[in-house]
Each structure stands twice: as structure tokens, then as C-alpha cells.
Amino acid sequence: MWIEWATREVLDGIRRGVGKGLSVPALPEVAERVLRRAEDLRRPHLRPLINATGVIIHTNLGRAPLSQEVMAYVAAVATQYSTLEYDLEGGQRGSRHDHVSRLVEAAIGAEAAMVVNNNAAAVLLALSAMARGREVVVSRGELVEIGGAFRIPEVMALSGAILREVGSTNKTHRRDYEGAIGDQTALLLKVHQSNFRIIGFTESVSTEELVQLGRAKGVPVMEDLGSGVMFPFRLGEIEEPSVAMLVATGTDLVTFSGDKLLGGPQAGIIAGRKEWVDAMKKHPLARAVRVDKMTLAALEMVTRAYLEGNPRSLPLWQMIEETEASLEQRAQAMKNKLAVSLPDSVAISVHRDFSEVGGGSMPGAQIPTVTLGLRADAGSSVAWERALRQAAMPVVCRLHQDQLIFDLRTIFASQESQLIDTIVEGYWSMAAANG
Numbered sequence: 245m246w247i248e249w250a251t252r253e254v255l256d257g258i259r260r261g262v263g264k265g266l267s268v269p270a271l272p273e274v275a276e277r278v279l280r281r282a283e284d285l286r287r288p289h290l291r292p293l294i295n296a297t298g299v300i301i302h303t304n305l306g307r308a309p310l311s312q313e314v315m316a317y318v319a320a321v322a323t324q325y326s327t328l329e330y331d332l333e334g335g336q337r338g339s340r341h342d343h344v345s346r347l348v349e350a351a352i353g354a355e356a357a358m359v360v361n362n363n364a365a366a367v368l369l370a371l372s373a374m375a376r377g378r379e380v381v382v383s384r385g386e387l388v389e390i391g392g393a394f395r396i397p398e399v400m401a402l403s404g405a406i407l408r409e410v411g412s413t414n415k416t417h418r419r420d421y422e423g424a425i426g427d428q429t430a431l432l433l434k435v436h437q438s439n440f441r442i443i444g445f446t447e448s449v450s451t452e453e454l455v456q457l458g459r460a461k462g463v464p465v466m467e468d469l470g471s472g473v474m475f476p477f478r479l480g481e482i483e484e485p486s487v488a489m490l491v492a493t494g495t496d497l498v499t500f501s502g503d504k505l506l507g508g509p510q511a512g513i514i515a516g517r518k519e520w521v522d523a524m525k526k527h528p529l530a531r532a533v534r535v536d537k538m539t540l541a542a543l544e545m546v547t548r549a550y551l552e553g554n555p556r557s558l559p560l561w562q563m564i565e566e567t568e569a570s571l572e573q574r575a576q577a578m579k580n581k582l583a584v585s586l587p588d589s590v591a592i593s594v595h596r597d598f599s600e601v602g603g604g605s606m607p608g609a610q611i612p613t614v615t616l617g618l619r620a621d622a623g624s625s626v627a628w629e630r631a632l633r634q635a636a637m638p639v640v641c642r643l644h645q646d647q648l649i650f651d652l653r654t655i656f657a658s659q660e661s662q663l664i665d666t667i668v669e670g671y672w673s674m675a676a677a678n679g
């Protein structure tokens with residue numbers, strides 16, 4: 245099957261080439277291309293890899309990794325029938341929302357919660373249910389683009405809500421919001437500046453102040469947190485309050501991602517006033533953005549880990565909290581092993597550097613880390629880096645001034661021997677190709 249597929253693709257390619265004036269390659273060359281392409285097709289396309297970039301919540305590399313324990317539970321639920329929408333007590337139909345909602349409510353002190361496909365869907369559903377055809381007041385400093393095509397003004401338009409911008413890029417005052425509130429106002433919206441920071445002459449209105457204003461005017465307040473974190477978390481100068489702290493300010497609704505600092509599967513969590521959450525559960529869009537059983541199973545286990553006071557069972561927090569001493573030890577051990585299999589012309593060094601949280605979480609925050617640097621002959625590092633990406637277990641590292649850099653923080657200890665083999669094999673195949 246893969247040979248036929250590959251043959252068709254390669255021949256189509258050659259025909260297109262001929263159309264552009266290229267000549268037809270010799271038969272052995274065609275056969276070689278077909279076999280290479282068939283080999284590619286035979287391999288799974290979505291594959292695990294080794295993230296040596298030091299970006300912990302790397303959106304392109306799958307964000308938060310899940311633990312074996314969580315995945316064993318997902319497998320148990322998904323390979324058998326489950327209580328997905330079944331109430332064992334009454335022997336009747338149940339709700340898929342019940343599994344995780346109660347736990348999330350308990351973990352963050354919210355009246356009600358629900359889970360949808362991702363945080364983008366959470367924001368869309370919330371705006372559609374709360375503000376369709378009416379105005380939503382947002383600071384101009386928070387009309388953000390998160391990535392892909394997710395921009396607050398566009399999501400707002402899609403939801404049918406009318407954007408009412410206030411303030412300026414760097415400064416928005418309480419009086420700006422106040423002046424914009426009228427009978428058309430459905431919502432005051434605050435959006436976390438997830439992936440950038442404005443520094444200098446700035447001012448914004450805190451959630452507390454916005455809630456006060458909303459209360460006084462009878463308008464609900466919603467905050468899109470982006471990356472919700474379950475306990476107050478500080479990295480250097482940058483501090484994220486916990487979701488529970490924001491809920492405690494009295495904000496009517498918060499939304500956040502499941503796979504950012506929560507460390508769970510892709511999901512969007514909506515939490516706050518019961519009347520609003522109930523309206524969203526009944527909204528037609530809820531069906532379109534609903535989560536599947538595997539996500540719910542994973543998210544339930546991750547939420548339980550927090551409730552049981554055991555966030556360190558989650559790979560995300562193990563990575564964030566690994567000490568420099570431990571990273572240093574691992575880097576030195578790898579250096580010693582690599583020195584045995586690489587020629588003396590390769591300089592192997594251990595450095596102090598910084599990892600990033602990533603995923604649009606805590607921009608600018610730096611986590612001190614330890615990296616391993618490899619420098620071969622000038623110019624060969626580009627080919628070496630490419631060989632690592634194309635290996636059976638691909639490795640994504642950083643390339644800086646002719647040096648390959650591997651941040652130990654995002655490399656699992658269980659991947660180290662595979663990483664060493666891949667680096668060594670990659671070196672020799674690169675050296676062979678370079679003659």
C-alpha cells in the first residue's frame with residue numbers, strides 16, 4: 245500500500261517537473277526515490293521526539309507532557325466502555341460535565357465549572373452565551389493575538405458580541421471602563437497579556453477594581469487567563485496569581501487552558517457563576533466544542549493530583565522544579581559518555597543558561613538551567629542539527645553560533661541514553677556525508 249502511494253507521488257512529481265522543463269530521472273533514481281518515500285510514509289507521522297530546546301510548554305512540540313500514570317488511566321477508560329454519560333447510581337443517563345467539573349470547582353473555589361476543547365473555544369463559548377448582540381468592554385492593551393488565528397477582536401466578532409475598546413495600548417484607567425458602560429454593555433472582559441509584556445509608562449485596571457466597578461454597575465466581569473496556574477507561582481520578577489485567587493476576587497467567569505501551566509491535556513476550562521456556566525452548557529456551541537473521553541479522563545487525573553497536594557507527580561512541575569545541581573550532574577554524565585564516542589575534534593561543554601516556560605505563559609520569565617554544548621568543525625553544525633531532527637527518535641535542539649545546545653531541563657532522564665545514541669549516530673552520518 246505504501247509503495248503504491250509513494251510510486252504515485254513520485255511519478256506525479258516527475259510529471260510536474262517535466263511540465264516545467266526538467267528531464268526524466270534514470271530508472272534507478274526513480275526506484276530509490278519511491279523506496280525512500282515509502283519508508284517515510286510507513287512511519288507514523290505524529291511521533292514522539294526529544295525536546296532539548298528548554299522551552300517547557302512548547303506549543304509546536306505538544307505543550308505539557310502527561311505522566312505514564314495519567315495515560316494508563318486514559319487507556320483504561322478508552323479501551324473499555326465507561327461512565328462517560330452514565331449515572332451508575334440511578335442507572336440512567338448522566339452528564340459528561342460531572343466528572344471533572346466538581347473537582348475543578350473544589351480546586352479553585354468556583355461555584356460552577358465546565359470543560360471544552362481548548363481555551364480558544366472557552367472564550368468563544370463564553371462570549372457567545374453572555375454577550376451575543378451586545379457590547380463587551382476591553383482595554384486596548386489587551387486586544388491580543390495569541391497565535392494561529394486567535395485574536396480577541398476576531399473571536400469577539402465570531403461570537404456575535406460587539407467590541408467596545410477603551411483606553412490606549414499602554415494605559416487604561418478605571419474611568420475608561422466606567423465611561424463605556426451603558427445599557428448595551430453585556431460584559432467587562434480582561435485578557436491576560438500572555439505572550440508579551442508592555443513595560444515603561446503603563447497602567448491597567450486590576451481584576452479587583454474591575455469587579456468592584458462591575459458590581460456597582462450591575463455588569464459581569466470575565467477574565468481570560470490563558471495559562472491558569474493552581475498555586476501562586478513566581479519566577480524572578482514575574483508572578484502569576486493562582487486561579488483560586490482570581491476567582492476569590494469575585495470575578496464572574498474565568499477561562500484557562502488545560503495544557504499550559506495546569507500541565508494537563510489540551511482543554512479549556514470555564515469557571516465561575518453557576519447561572520452563566522449553566523447557560524453555556526445548554527448553548528448550541530457547547531456540543532461543537534465538547535471534549536472527548538480521553539481528555540476528560542486525563543484532566544480528571546491531573547485535577548486530582550492538585551487536590552491531593554501532589555502536583556509533583558505531573559511531568560510539567562518536575563521539569564520546572566528540577567534543581568540546577570541535578571541538571572548539572574546529568575549534563576556532566578552525558579558529557580563523559582559522549583566524549584567516549586565522539587572524536588576529540590568535537591568540543592563538549594557544560595553551560596549555565598536559561599529555560600523558558602513557553603506556550604504564551606509568563607513571557608520574560610527565566611528559569612536558570614544547565615545545557616550541554618557540542619561544537620564540531622566550523623560549518624558542520626547545521627548538517628548535524630538536521631541529522632538529529634531526521635533521526636528515528638528526532639531531537640530538536642538549539643543552534644547558536646555553530647554550537648548545538650541541549651537544555652537538560654526539557655529532556656527526560658529516561659531519554660538520555662537514546663539522546664546520546666542519536667547524537668553520536670547523527671555525528672558519524674553527518675561526517676560520512678561530508679566526506
Ligand SMILES: *Cc1c(COP(=O)(O)O)cnc(C)c1O
Pocket residue numbers: 362363364365367390394435436437438439468469470471500501502503511512603604
Ligand atoms: C493560550 C491562550 C489562549 C488560547 O488557549 P488554547 O488552550 O491554546 O486554545 C487564549 N487566551 C489567552 C490569553 C491565552 O494565553
